[in-house]
Amino acid sequence: METRETRPATDVPPVAKAYNGVDRNAFIFGLNPQAELWNGRLAMIGFLAYLTWDLAGFSVLRDVLHLIGY
Known part of the structure; x- marks a missing residue:
């Protein structure tokens, strides 16, 4: 009987550490x-920062609407 240590690893997908030989997390210009x-990571950070700023009471959208008369 095969144990987890001795059975072939064909049912476990390999972890993709590289994309065409380049690390996918590396910053390349x-x-x-x-x-x-x-781009996606920075957008998520920006959205979270704006949401936190808005929940703290500093609403950019509200201030802009106030400036244009709404």
Whole structure:
């Protein structure tokens, strides 16, 4: 009987550490697949920062609407 240590690892997908030989988490300047990952990460950080700022009572949208007369 095969144990977990002795059975072949064909049912476990390999962890993708590289994309075409390049680390997918590395910061590389220019148009490349890593740019979309970094763009998404920074967008999530920006959205969370704005949400926190808005919940603290400093609403940019409310201030802009107040300035234009709404």
